[in-house]
């Protein structure tokens with residue numbers, strides 16, 4: 001489809017700025033957009049299309065999916081409902097449900113979190129009680145806290161959902177399992193009997209994702225609605241356990257891996273907006289006889305923004321690397337080989353938190369770098385922040401995931417001390433953790449980050465062991481040490497992020513043109529130097545850095561900012577976001593920020609009339625002392 005058609009779809013869709021719509025209108029507008037985008041997105045290639053037509057079709061698909069994916073009521077359908085069917089369904093269940101889901105004959109979501117429980121999955125209270133007489137499960141929400149709460153699209157959009165419920169057979173609990181549940185009539189869309197549905201209300205962001213609540217009143221579903229790839233319930237009620245109860249948590253690992261790439265994307269959008277605006281905005285007069293400079297020429301502005309470019313690259317490289325690991329572990333799981341699952345879980349529990357923590361902070365920094373205009377909703381920085389910061393919480397709250405990673409690190413370290421070999425991404429923990437002298441090269445700094453991680457892990461293990469020797473239970477010792485357990489996980493995550501970014505760039509460097517290689521490696525250098533300065537305390541404590549070394553690092557950092565400055569706009573243009581996707585008055589490619597700000601301002605309903613009706617109703621009597 002040519003550019004005009006994409007634009008016209010976009011134009012048709014965005015006749016009213018969302019800021020001025022009601023909560024209900026925003027949702028309705030989002031459904032309209034999602035349906036249109038989905039229609040566009042899924043118009044399939046046909047075999048007699050020319051290569052050029054197929055290329056244009058794929059281009060359009062990327063454009064539309066990138067626009068609609070973030071805030072659509074269909075989001076969970078794509079990101080969790082379909083992956084759960086794929087990962088948790090038997091072959092027959094996949095065969096049946098994937099066809100209906102892919103063709104959008106049904107719209108689904110993933111309902112796990114409850115009003116009373118999000119993190120503690122083993123505490124979920126929704127019941128699925130097997131009735132062998134009718135070969136059905138009875139779904140029930142025994143108390144208010146057991147209502148499903150949060151799932152995207154659940155309120156008014158989805159007519160099916162994956163419900164994560166506690167399985168009971170003959171009064172015995174068999175843990176949490178996934179169930180395919182129809183929640184609305186396919187013709188009338190009315191909630192089915194025994195099912196209560198609604199929307200959870202306005203949120204900081206994601207206000208068109210239609211997050212909802214769901215309560216069951218003894219709602220019956222047939223036995224074949226339990227997704228039975230990893231565990232089964234036979235007709236007579238016999239429970240057949242899976243090889244690993246955590247396999248039912250597979251969708252969460254998948255989405256955590258997706259989130260790392262999504263943070264790369266979000267951060268790239270924000271820094272494109274902020275950097276382009278910084279190139280057109282002129283302010284102040286440091287040199288009396290010269291014109292106001294671009295604010296991009298202030299080194300403090302470069303310090304705020306260039307790390308965001310490098311971080312987006314780092315997250316993208318790590319996401320692609322992690323995705324390869326996820327994919328190979330998934331193949332192993334399919335053949336019953338489980339021993340690499342814990343490492344994948346630990347990696348996802350490090351990289352999802354660190355990418356969301358950094359991206360959230362840096363997107364906010366991009367907004368702050370744009371002064372007052374950054375505060376406008378039409379700049380689309382606040383909304384981008386709202387989307388990114390949600391990922392701090394969803395798919396496993398960051399603190400909890402870092403503690404999960406700490407579990408694996410502590411086990412690996414204790415095993416190492418007892419002589420058990422370390423493997424994969426934790427193998428470096430067996431390395432020499434004494435640093436004789438500071439090595440300021442990129443590889444030297446990355447090695448220092450590994451030393452910091454080793455030292456933090458070993459010292460928190462010592463704290464744990466001392467607490468337990470003093471008589472504390474392992475659980476109490478764990479809780480007491482938990483602040484430094486998360487710090488040890490963060491140190492491990494930093495070491496992974498840095499070393500993977502460097503090694504993945506080294507792999508690609510060989511095929512890059514020399515000028516491009518130079519610029520991209522400058523970003524790697526900037527990223528490593530930035531974090532060495534951010535973590536200078538750890539470097540002083542564990543990596544023998546001296547004040548002279550720090551001085552050198554600071555000077556190198558300043559030189560790197562200057563070196564990157566000439567290519568800064570080119571680097572964000574290379575993210576290649578269309579204006580429709582940036583959807584920002586400040587970030588448009590043509591740089592006409594002031595004209596766009598004024599155009600958007602005039603769309604405010606308040607500007608439809610010169611005098612608002614409240615003047616005559618309230619102000620005038622008030623000012624005349626007559627109110």
Ligand SMILES: CCCCCCCCCCCCCCC/C=C/C(=O)SCCNC(=O)CCNC(=O)[C@H](O)C(C)(C)COP(=O)(O)OP(=O)(O)OC[C@H]1O[C@@H](n2cnc3c(N)ncnc32)[C@H](O)[C@@H]1OP(=O)(O)O
Nearest residue numbers: 066079118119120121122246249252258262345394395396
């Ligand atoms: C342009 C194109 C862009 C493309 C990108 C597209 C963008 C899309 C981005 C994504 C958008 C998605 C939107 C998502 C909306 C949000 C959805 C949700 O939030 S769904 C709900 C998510 N909820 C959670 O994640 C809950 C978090 N809690 C847990 O994971 C667990 O409860 C816990 C691990 C924190 C604790 O569980 P518990 O039972 O207490 O376990 P233990 O701590 O005792 O550990 C037991 C043991 O199990 C191992 N374990 C735990 N979890 C897993 C797992 N997931 N996989 C493998 N193994 C696991 C753990 O390591 C322990 O092992 P052990 O050997 O005993 O140490």
Ligand SMILES: Cc1cc2nc3c(=O)[nH]c(=O)nc-3n(C[C@H](O)[C@H](O)[C@H](O)COP(=O)(O)OP(=O)(O)OC[C@H]3O[C@@H](n4cnc5c(N)ncnc54)[C@H](O)[C@@H]3O)c2cc1C
Nearest residue numbers: 110111112113117118119150151152390394395396397399
């Ligand atoms: C925008 C958005 C979309 C969402 N979409 C979905 C969805 O589609 N489907 C779905 O099922 N869920 C969804 N969720 C819910 C999300 O998965 C949960 O919010 C998340 O798992 C955290 O659980 P909680 O909110 O109950 O917080 P809690 O688990 O109650 O945590 C609250 C605080 O307590 C701390 N805490 C909890 N446990 C521990 C511990 N063991 N150690 C230390 N500290 C702890 C946490 O660190 C956190 O700071 C969504 C959430 C958001 C914000």
